[in-house]
Amino acid sequence: MKCIGFRDNSVSFLVGGQAGQGITRSGSLLGKALMRGGFHVFGANDYPSVIRGSHNFYVLRASDEEVHSQADTVDLLLALNKETILLHKDELTEGGGIIYDEQTELSKGELERGDINMYPVPLNAIVEEIGGPSIMRNTVALGAAIALVGFDAEIMKGVISDTFAGRGGIIEMNHRAVEMGFDYARENYGDGFRCRLEPSGENPGRIMLTGNDAVALGAIQAGCKFYAAYPMTPASPVLHYLAAKDMEAEMVVIQPESEIAALTMVLGAAYAGVRAMTATSGGGFCLMTEALGLAAMTETPVVLMIGQRPGPSTGMATYSAQADLLFTIHASQGEFPRVVVAPGDVAECFYLTMEAFNLAEKYQVPAIILTDKYLIESHKSTEPFDPGKVGIDRGDLLIVDEWTDAEEYKRYKITESGVSPRILLGTRGATVLANSNEHTEYGYTTTDPERVMAMGEKRFRKGNALKKEVEDLNPVKVYGAEDAEVTIVGWGSTKGPALEALKMLRRDGVKARFVQVVYMAPFPAEAVGAALKGGGKLLLVEANRTAQLGALIKLNSGFTFEHFLSKVDGRPFNPGEIYDKVKEVL
Amino acid sequence: MKCIGFRDNSVSFLVGGQAGQGITRSGSLLGKALMRGGFHVFGANDYPSVIRGSHNFYVLRASDEEVHSQADTVDLLLALNKETILLHKDELTEGGGIIYDEQTELSKGELERGDINMYPVPLNAIVEEIGGPSIMRNTVALGAAIALVGFDAEIMKGVISDTFAGRGGIIEMNHRAVEMGFDYARENYGDGFRCRLEPSGENPGRIMLTGNDAVALGAIQAGCKFYAAYPMTPASPVLHYLAAKDMEAEMVVIQPESEIAALTMVLGAAYAGVRAMTATSGGGFCLMTEALGLAAMTETPVVLMIGQRPGPSTGMATYSAQADLLFTIHASQGEFPRVVVAPGDVAECFYLTMEAFNLAEKYQVPAIILTDKYLIESHKSTEPFDPGKVGIDRGDLLIVDEWTDAEEYKRYKITESGVSPRILLGTRGATVLANSNEHTEYGYTTTDPERVMAMGEKRFRKGNALKKEVEDLNPVKVYGAEDAEVTIVGWGSTKGPALEALKMLRRDGVKARFVQVVYMAPFPAEAVGAALKGGGKLLLVEANRTAQLGALIKLNSGFTFEHFLSKVDGRPFNPGEIYDKVKEVL
Amino acid sequence: MVTMQDLATPATNTWCPGCGNFGILMAMKRAIVQLGLEREKVVAVTGIGCHGKMTNYIKVNGIHVIHGRVLPVATAIKLANRELTVIGFAGDGDAFNIGMGHFSHAARRNPDITLVVHDNLIYGLTTGQTSPTSKRGLKTKSTPRGVFEVAVNPITQALASDASFVARGYAGDMRHLTELFKEAITFPGFAMVDVLQPCVAWNRINTYDFYKERVYKLEEEGHDPTDLMKAYERGREWGDRIPIGVFYKVERPVYRENFPVLKGAPLARQKLDGIDISGLLKEFA
């Protein structure tokens, strides 16, 4: 395995074209091929909320060490139309190349760079020769690209065979497209391109998937048996995946009439004893806030994924942001314990989804997995998931045929821990009364001041126990130097670019640390405090304007940030932006 | 005018009975009579969410100086049933009295106090004699009560005449009931009761009303022409009042199908150029959060009142809490400026509603009036409102027949202040495009990073301007000692009990201050800082568990609270509770 | 066998004396007793309103949810455990104002649940505002000059939404209501019983007297409950004569048949150990 990039051991591709041209698909096929060839990959897409037409692109980065995000620059541009060349030429590294259709007319002024390589390929002509649909031009370009970087066409063809399994004709045509693109580039451009991605000949057995995929798999592994969700970008792929796999997952998967219906259905299923989940984005979460409080009051364990996108309101549906943190933490009237956990990569998406189910059931609280578009729509290669790592813990859920206690069953029994044992509906000898009104231990409505206080305190005791457990769960992760001159602090999807920035700083000899806050509620005040202590200058990195994590840290752990790197145009941070900011701060 | 209480110059009544017995009505009639007799009054009710039956009560306090809340104890109990005696006897002051039906059988053990006066009155017999409905027993008891405190039956009768204007028979019967109760008590109990409320003979011209009344009047005075609200305790009375007065108020008043419909209707009217408002409580506000973000993104000035009650979820519908502050401030996805203002008494309910309308229109943001059940359902006597005090400022709303600018109208014109001029729909020569997607100056959808950033910054500039204006608006009020040993900090309805506690402390010679934070968003960080400085020990008083105002102060102004008095049983603070806590803190 | 006694709870009843809800509660208890259901196998789902207190007064499993959301919760409980008999109790406001968005969708899914609408043509618990079923002209706190809108008609709404069992009962006719409840509960599919429920506190028009004079039984007039168009016609009747009984019923596949996984043990009883996603991971490798 050999990866030679221009500046480091990574190579970056950008596939660009129109919506509806299968850009993301092409980029991820390439990613998967490179992964099978031994490389680590990361791929992210960028597209407007448009079904056909409009510019779309996908950036893919590969390396012989783990890649956490896209790079700042592009080494090889696969331009499926002229617009892509014009829009992205300035992102090309010196010495980089452009693969494009040979018939594209580029007037002199349009490409002012003499420092890059032009690789015209007869994309259209080859597709016509094969007799395939025009979307197959992508595959020709992929063939050419892997030829230029010295990769293996057979691995690419294998990925195509697997992806289109069962659709013989399509596979064959695509294989030919790869070959012809590959051969054309080999013959005409030989070894001229300086980036190399030579496979090791051994598939290391990794998987490449999105955060959405990983959350869906985490839910399946956690024993979620009921999923109801109303479509909303960027969370819809979880619905699509689970709907397609409902038999394998043994899951009831429903698209109901609204987000209100989605969460109340999930709540109904959870009340009946089933692990259940929904997913949405900000606007849908707004509609769920009332039912979130219902889950809290009835102590029903529901799990909910939020995929953030830029607001307010409809905002930019297909872009990314981290501006719903404080809303998520405070949503719904009244005060109650909840879990809010923010994974930072695909593996965390999987394991933390499992943890969310466990915490929801152990503490009988709503649990929210707070993600964003960039995290859940980007692909990353990762080690296969270990199902045993988290396990299933249903807490005080009693699964028995009959209630044999002398004492009548009390749904809201006042206990020291604050957690009242649950039983399955239908258990002989016991009925279960849940109530959105303040209630007695049996669940009957009450406004008696003492009873009301006792029940409220019970719920808060749960919250304290939950907080203790979370402090033990690795709620804050620290990467990089022990004796740091600078500490970058972030959450969720900024983890990727931040880790890449760390790599760059390390190369420069800068001692830097990255602190990832994973649990947002209950807030791991102590762990955050410990992670920030002695970290040198503190730089907060968030994809919002008001430094929302910064507020939580200030409030709970007492640290303030002099430096804040904010990005609010919907695009992910590039590692170089963080790197530059660190340099500025130092 | 003379007010002689047991411990101070105030007298407290409690009228108690069953739901459906007109308890609140009776208490407030008494309050109004006392007000007309020259006294200041405050009255609060307590009732469960039940239409008939169940215990209800109303506490009324009167004094010759301003009264801000109920007292800790009761001087005269008007018990319309036996349950009232048993439930409230312990609240009676030494020397206090109980008016009750003479046929009530009280066994020896049931009333263990020898230090109070029993005033049996033939409530039932008198009503039977008059031939009135049993609810008229209240009026007999009122007659007896005013006799005992030396008040004037004629004033009481005047109030009855005005309240039941046009319903001759009812007025007459109630007049007789007052008289007979009055005469009975005079004859049988003479001057024995030691509290006195002798009228001055001059009506000082005050008004007595609830926070709900004051908000509704504020809306009318502010030129609100459209009100849509879904019934929800404790905010429904605004709907009832405005529906009844729609002609006088020249207002369209609608009860739509849900809170979602309510706020989106308000938004539609506001987009068309009409001042418009809704009101709700936590659960309804949950449903409005999505439209709140829509208002922010489209820059449509909507006004919304929240009446807090204890959550989570349905909680205790007819009780009070202050636990929705952080939810209100952070509600809806994305980040945007908003106004959240928390009045602390009925006068503030009026004036701040007017201010909310002005700020909403000047900055084209949603404005929220954050109240609670205790504030908006309690009665208080106050000086008649001065409509000129706030005035109407519609900001950059251009009301012209024709758009004559050379430049085409841009709904979201980028300006230095961040505020883009509005025009009325229908203006010749201009169309107005509002958009929930991120947009260009004209309102067309865009995801272009630079345009998106510029528009986001424009909205934030508005926020900064708004913040500056709020800092000038008296966003924090300070009461009491300059050189305080202790500073009580609170918001909203805790103002009343806190001011009463201040009175008590002053009597004790304790130098205390009360700081009322009025504006919650934008948060008046500087004004709060100035108010807390040199305030001695800091005591935070909130009707929640997590010290929500405390969090805002810590975050924005850097002050932390060592002492926190929290009340979470749905009942209002009693002044004595705050007083005791201050004594403990000192 | 479960008895009326078994279905009692210690909670104090706080409905107004004379409220139609008493009739509904009693008829429902009788239906449960007569059907011989076990109280552990019955789940009551209630919305917010006076009707919502049902869960306090009947000793079966219960969940008192938020305003308007009875149907999605009830639908999911049934999917989670088909061994349970799931009965929703909603108010007219609950079902047809804030909850309207769920009504047609529940109906077209056809889960095997029952929906009882406590239709008092008014908002009871919030002290007397207009409801979507309030008839034109009704004066309420929020419509002091009288309701302007045409009332929502639960029967034709249900028919237009392809509900498979559509009936109306009257809280003042206990025997008839009990039978209707029994038929609705045992009907395989979505069964709505709209119950005319006098509210003695706030609705002074649609009283016991009002209904006594008008109510007649469809079954006594030879109505054919399989004729949809006839059902529409009867459903529109409201004046001197008001029909009660079954307007329409048709059996069609119930919602759970949509889900292959529900062919096995009830979801709630499925074991969660031994889940193996390795097969699923292959597509990502």
Place this chain on the structure above:
Amino acid sequence: MVTMQDLATPATNTWCPGCGNFGILMAMKRAIVQLGLEREKVVAVTGIGCHGKMTNYIKVNGIHVIHGRVLPVATAIKLANRELTVIGFAGDGDAFNIGMGHFSHAARRNPDITLVVHDNLIYGLTTGQTSPTSKRGLKTKSTPRGVFEVAVNPITQALASDASFVARGYAGDMRHLTELFKEAITFPGFAMVDVLQPCVAWNRINTYDFYKERVYKLEEEGHDPTDLMKAYERGREWGDRIPIGVFYKVERPVYRENFPVLKGAPLARQKLDGIDISGLLKEFA
């Protein structure tokens, strides 16, 4: 007079080539031109979905709101200023899933507005999930084995909700659609036009070819649009023959008549100075 040119906007159209929305846009522009409406006096209210882009493509006043909320916003705009012609554009998901709760209520209020439903029987913008109007069996991203539920029927839903003007158009028949839009816009009251709109990206069943073979015009078959029961019957027709045209219309009081204050100048034009609450304060004194 407004021309087609005047109604153009500089925004780039991003609908898929061949999308039925083009037909709806064109027919609406023609209707506005032919009715001689001023563009400043027209307001378009759009939901979220492909249909929602209408506000970007037609140069009248516009507000692109949130998913499902076209009707309350449109209702209020009309109340605020009756001089405006208010036209709502909603998707099938927008109108009949998340927005279902508003539909019946708007209808029964009868505001003088028009609702155009871009009914492509699918979720377009979110890339092809089932919609409430998707017919049984349609395979979508969220229903890979085919839709199970009975489809919502916009026509009978509208009839059951007492909508006063109920019509269906077809995006492939521009001339007919233009006439329908004109009739709906000038109709005094709530007018719904459900438009069959092929989605070339996601709905491979209900295509132009599908409709071409099936669509027929009610007016050509002597349908009497004042006969409610006939309207129900025609409304249920969906198979080899699919009716378009006006199913039902009846004039009844429009919503604004409920509000005495609307007898004067439009709300939006009322002066706010000189408001005097002293009369109202008396009751509190």
